[in-house]
Amino acid sequence: MSCNRRPPRLVHFILSVLVPRKEREYFLGDLEESHARRRGERDGRPGSRSWVREFTGALELRFLARGTLPRARRDGRRKGDNMLRELTRDLRFGLRMMARSPGFTTVALVTMALGVGANTAMFSVVNGVLLKPLPYPEAGSIVFLMENNLSRGWDPFTISPFNFWDWREQNRSLELVAAYRTRTVTYTGGDRPLRLSAYLVSEEYLAILGGEPVLGRGFNVEDMDPHREGVVLLDHGLWQQFFGGDPEILGRSMVLDGEPHTVIGILPVGWRHPFNRSGMELLLPLRREAWWGRSTHFLWGLARMKPGVTVEQAQADLSSVASVLEGEYPETNSGWGASVRSLDGIMLGQSRPQLLILLASVGLVLLIACVNVAQMSLARGSGRRHEMAIRTALGAGRARIVRLLLAESILLSVVGGALGVLLALACLKAFQVGWSQILPRMEEISVNHTVLLFTAGLSLTSGLLFGLLPALSVAASNLGEALRTGGWSITGDASRSRLRAGMVVVEMSLAVVLLVGSGLLIRSLVALRGEDPGFEAEGRLALSTPLPRSEYPTNEERRAYGEAVLERVAAVPGVESAAITTLIPVSGQDEIWGLEIEGRPQSGPEDDIAALFYRVSPGYFETMGIPLRLGREFTPDDGEGKVRVAVVSESFVQAHFPREDPVGKRIRLTADDGPPIEIVGVAGDVQHYRLGQTSMPQLYIPFAQRPDADVGLVVKASVPPLTLVGAVRNEIQTVDPDMPVQGVRTLEQIIAADVSTPRFRTMLLTAFGLTALLLALVGLYGVMSYTVAQRSREIGMRMALGAPQSSILRLVLRDGVPMVAAGTVVGLGGALALTRVLESMLFGVGVRDPAVFAAVPLLLSVVAVVAILIPAVRATRVDPVKTLAPE
Amino acid sequence: MGHAGEFEMLVMLAVLRLGSEAYGVTVREELEQETSRTLTLGTIYKTLGRLEAKGYLSSYTSEPTAERGGRRKKLYEVMPAGLAAVRHSLTDLRRLARGLDLETEAP
Numbered sequence: 001m002s003c004n005r006r007p008p009r010l011v012h013f014i015l016s017v018l019v020p021r022k023e024r025e026y027f028l029g030d031l032e033e034s035h036a037r038r039r040g041e042r043d044g045r046p047g048s049r050s051w052v053r054e055f056t057g058a059l060e061l062r063f064l065a066r067g068t069l070p071r072a073r074r075d076g077r078r079k080g081d082n083m084l085r086e087l088t089r090d091l092r093f094g095l096r097m098m099a100r101s102p103g104f105t106t107v108a109l110v111t112m113a114l115g116v117g118a119n120t121a122m123f124s125v126v127n128g129v130l131l132k133p134l135p136y137p138e139a140g141s142i143v144f145l146m147e148n149n150l151s152r153g154w155d156p157f158t159i160s161p162f163n164f165w166d167w168r169e170q171n172r173s174l175e176l177v178a179a180y181r182t183r184t185v186t187y188t189g190g191d192r193p194l195r196l197s198a199y200l201v202s203e204e205y206l207a208i209l210g211g212e213p214v215l216g217r218g219f220n221v222e223d224m225d226p227h228r229e230g231v232v233l234l235d236h237g238l239w240q241q242f243f244g245g246d247p248e249i250l251g252r253s254m255v256l257d258g259e260p261h262t263v264i265g266i267l268p269v270g271w272r273h274p275f276n277r278s279g280m281e282l283l284l285p286l287r288r289e290a291w292w293g294r295s296t297h298f299l300w301g302l303a304r305m306k307p308g309v310t311v312e313q314a315q316a317d318l319s320s321v322a323s324v325l326e327g328e329y330p331e332t333n334s335g336w337g338a339s340v341r342s343l344d345g346i347m348l349g350q351s352r353p354q355l356l357i358l359l360a361s362v363g364l365v366l367l368i369a370c371v372n373v374a375q376m377s378l379a380r381g382s383g384r385r386h387e388m389a390i391r392t393a394l395g396a397g398r399a400r401i402v403r404l405l406l407a408e409s410i411l412l413s414v415v416g417g418a419l420g421v422l423l424a425l426a427c428l429k430a431f432q433v434g435w436s437q438i439l440p441r442m443e444e445i446s447v448n449h450t451v452l453l454f455t456a457g458l459s460l461t462s463g464l465l466f467g468l469l470p471a472l473s474v475a476a477s478n479l480g481e482a483l484r485t486g487g488w489s490i491t492g493d494a495s496r497s498r499l500r501a502g503m504v505v506v507e508m509s510l511a512v513v514l515l516v517g518s519g520l521l522i523r524s525l526v527a528l529r530g531e532d533p534g535f536e537a538e539g540r541l542a543l544s545t546p547l548p549r550s551e552y553p554t555n556e557e558r559r560a561y562g563e564a565v566l567e568r569v570a571a572v573p574g575v576e577s578a579a580i581t582t583l584i585p586v587s588g589q590d591e592i593w594g595l596e597i598e599g600r601p602q603s604g605p606e607d608d609i610a611a612l613f614y615r616v617s618p619g620y621f622e623t624m625g626i627p628l629r630l631g632r633e634f635t636p637d638d639g640e641g642k643v644r645v646a647v648v649s650e651s652f653v654q655a656h657f658p659r660e661d662p663v664g665k666r667i668r669l670t671a672d673d674g675p676p677i678e679i680v681g682v683a684g685d686v687q688h689y690r691l692g693q694t695s696m697p698q699l700y701i702p703f704a705q706r707p708d709a710d711v712g713l714v715v716k717a718s719v720p721p722l723t724l725v726g727a728v729r730n731e732i733q734t735v736d737p738d739m740p741v742q743g744v745r746t747l748e749q750i751i752a753a754d755v756s757t758p759r760f761r762t763m764l765l766t767a768f769g770l771t772a773l774l775l776a777l778v779g780l781y782g783v784m785s786y787t788v789a790q791r792s793r794e795i796g797m798r799m800a801l802g803a804p805q806s807s808i809l810r811l812v813l814r815d816g817v818p819m820v821a822a823g824t825v826v827g828l829g830g831a832l833a834l835t836r837v838l839e840s841m842l843f844g845v846g847v848r849d850p851a852v853f854a855a856v857p858l859l860l861s862v863v864a865v866v867a868i869l870i871p872a873v874r875a876t877r878v879d880p881v882k883t884l885a886p887e
Numbered sequence: 888m889g890h891a892g893e894f895e896m897l898v899m900l901a902v903l904r905l906g907s908e909a910y911g912v913t914v915r916e917e918l919e920q921e922t923s924r925t926l927t928l929g930t931i932y933k934t935l936g937r938l939e940a941k942g943y944l945s946s947y948t949s950e951p952t953a954e955r956g957g958r959r960k961k962l963y964e965v966m967p968a969g970l971a972a973v974r975h976s977l978t979d980l981r982r983l984a985r986g987l988d989l990e991t992e993a994p
Contacts, residue, residue: 019929019932023932023936023961025958025959026910026911026932026948026958026959026960026961027911027928027932028956028958029951029955029956029958029959029960030910030911030912030928030955030960031928032954032955032956032958033912033954033955034911034912034915034916034928036954037912037916054927054928054929057926057927057928057929057930058927058928058929061929061930061932061933
């Protein structure tokens with residue numbers, strides 16, 4: 001959180017320019033003094049709004065004091081008065097010109113609104129997500145702690161509580177260290193049972209994240225005692241929604257997972273855990289449990305560094321602590337290291353390069369828009385040479401004419417910019433509705449004054465950019481000649497037509513760069529969607545019914561629940577088959593167990609084998625459409641008290657039984673002292689974490705032999721799966737009326753959500769690429785129409801002399817094709833150099849993918865030839881007599 | 888006899904109350920506190936300048952202080968003409984208000 005000692009330098013500078021020189025010293029002195037005083041008074045920042053106010057006050061002082069000052073003081077300002085008056089006159093003239101050519105004005109305004117609007121929207125995203133500091137005090141000194149085990153390729157990994165305590169004791173670089181883990185809890189006592197996300201946190205957690213409760217207190221050391229009654233902190237939204245913001249809430253009891261918890265505090269409005277995107281959370285104390293050990297990893301760490309310590313120093317410090325622990329506890333700790341990352345680095349991750357690439361792309365679109373409007377003004381400027389010549393003859397200087405034309409283009413860009421802001425607001429609304437899960441901090445995006453300042457600057461710069469060239473070109477032309485000939489020239493000024501051709505080349509090449517970029521992203525999205533997840537998604541429904549541990553404490557109860565639910569759900573009409581599973585692929589859950597293979601003694605921890613641990617009911621493979629490669633799947637006979645069995649995945653076999661038949665081999669779970677488990681089958685691989693990412697081998701165990709509380713259900717339906725939701729929920733709640741049903745989605749939806757981030761960036765970049773193409777084509781078309789119009793007499797003459805239409809078309813094509821070709825070549829060169837930045841976002845396609853590099857020029861030439869030929873064909877249809885007739 | 892507008896009156900009264908400590912910051916604070924409006928320094932400067940031009944106020948500069956980034960202050964005091972204008976306006980106000988019951992709600 002920034003706490004400026006002095007007014008922002010920019011504000012200071014603007015104010016000092018605005019205030020009349022005589023008063024400047026006193027004014028700035030007063031400004032600084034009152035700033036200092038206010039800060040002292042309420043320890044708050046005066047905030048940017050008060051700067052805006054001071055700014056308007058200074059404006060008033062500069063411009064409005066005039067009328068009330070005595071005459072003697074006003075005389076000194078004569079010159080300024082004139083300037084102001086002339087500016088008003090220029091602007092009024094600009095408005096009249098805009099109104100007089102509505103066609104040009106509309107096209108130019110739409111172009112600018114598109115360019116500026118897209119930039120404003122993109123910049124507000126970048127501003128909200130990347131530029132604004134994180135909403136925690138001194139967020140720069142907060143770091144995220146993890147463990148890793150590089151020798152096994154586990155990076156990052158959760159922290160073991162014993163290691164965490166040692167880190168906390170032995171480090172020298174951290175001021176506060178906190179641990180937390182996440183859990184979902186069932187809240188009963190409202191209208192219906194509800195699953196809420198809870199964070200189990202140690203007592204330093206809130207101090208690090210600055211979450212000072214607005215009501216009640218935070219956690220202290222006593223709250224961490226497992227023998228005390230439960231306590232809970234609610235976030236502000238939860239308090240409002242469930243308790244109507246009742247100020248008497250403290251001390252009330254809330255039943256969570258069947259246990260009473262006393263509410264001890266309310267978190268401030270808008271405060272939330274850094275990685276919580278859905279809002280609504282509660283905090284519980286992190287209490288020690290019996291099963292915790294040095295080899296159980298499940299905690300995440302947050303810490304505040306001591307002043308002046310860098311992330312690198314903290315990393316070095318914790319690494320040395322970790323290596324001491326490695327020496328002390330070789331059995332559990334060999335290979336385990338510490339990982340320290342800055343909080344914003346972790347939170348933003350891949351978003352940073354992605355957003356910057358999108359911002360750069362949208363900048364290119366604006367550049368094309370500017371070139372386009374410049375081109376149109378240039379073409380129009382040629383038509384207005386007559387008007388300008390008359391103005392010059394009447395005594396207007398060249399500077400005056402340039403200013404006149406500039407005022408016109410700046411007016412265009414400012415109005416276009418204002419329209420752009422409206423467009424951006426509409427775009428952002430769409431972003432927020434559709435893509436709130438994709439970007440971190442999406443809720444902090446808004447069109448605020450920083451964004452508006454950016455847009456204002458952007459509009460003015462664009463106005464100058466597209467206004468200056470045509471203005472200079474018109475003003476520089478030989479006016480005497482323009483007056484005499486009245487437009488009787490063959491092809492117009494050679495240097496100006498070169499300028500126009502150059503602009504088309506620039507536009508074309510920028511469009512090619514963007515199109516190649518979006519082509520690559522589209523190809524990789526297609527590849528990603530074509531990726532076989534290992535199961536069949538179509539017509540499947542998934543949901544989970546996590547059993548409250550207090551209601552279902554034993555395996556018998558969990559098994560009975562599973563059997564009852566399966567039996568009822570399978571009988572629902574439209575359900576082909578149903579199965580229980582504790583993990584649903586691609587949905588983000590995991591459970592990993594260590595194991596060993598019988599007859600293979602372990603020589604050290606590096607021989608550890610780990611696998612994703614699925615507990616499933618008979619019929620799971622059939623329901624999910626996962627092929628069975630060898631052996632058999634589970635049957636109802638694989639129950640409690642029978643031989644313990646397992647099915648493993650193909651990748652498990654490749655890793656551990658490369659040349660053997662795995663069926664009949666026996667394994668043993670590391671954290672389990674029961675009888676060994678016999679492998680009875682091999683199933684196809686499933687992409688567990690995300691599509692296109694190789695995942696750990698899978699191990700399946702019958703749910704009945706090892707029940708768990710995290711019960712999920714998959715249903716294969718013969719009707720559209722979402723139509724079954726109501727009936728399935730009914731059946732579940734017939735078994736247990738208090739059972740919450742959550743995460744109801746089709747497997748297709750789960751897969752679609754997985755590719756939503758690549759889809760987001762692909763859609764945006766493609767939209768930019770197509771806009772660029774459209775703008776470039778409009779530019780090409782404009783130039784070709786202009787050239788053809790200039791040559792209409794020549795064309796008329798040729799046709800009168802009997803030239804066939806095809807020769808005329810050839811003539812025009814000869815003018816246009818070189819521009820397109822040059823633009824394409826330059827653009828492809830640029831793309832070769834630039835697409836490397838996309839490398840990390842591509843899947844299954846190289847940065848120099850020949851198909852994309854061939855398709856883009858092809859697409860471009862086809863549409864470009866159309867843009868060239870339309871004006872050409874039109875020219876050949878005109879009656880030659882008309883074009884040849886004297887004026 | 889000169890006249891002063893409402894806001895000019897308020898500013899002059901503030902300068903009178905502040906005695907030898909009347910400059911931009913203090914005048915603004917005094918007015919914001921007593922009249923509960925929000926004012927910008929620009930507005931204050933504009934009015935002070937106008938009153939000085941009318942001959943109601945005069946100004947002198949102080950030594951620079953560190954609190955102000957080493958800049959000087961422009962301090963104001965009320966001139967006899969200003970005092971007369973304040974009195975005049977106040978008299979007018981009292982005369983016009985006489986006989987009106989302004990304390991209770993208007994009918």
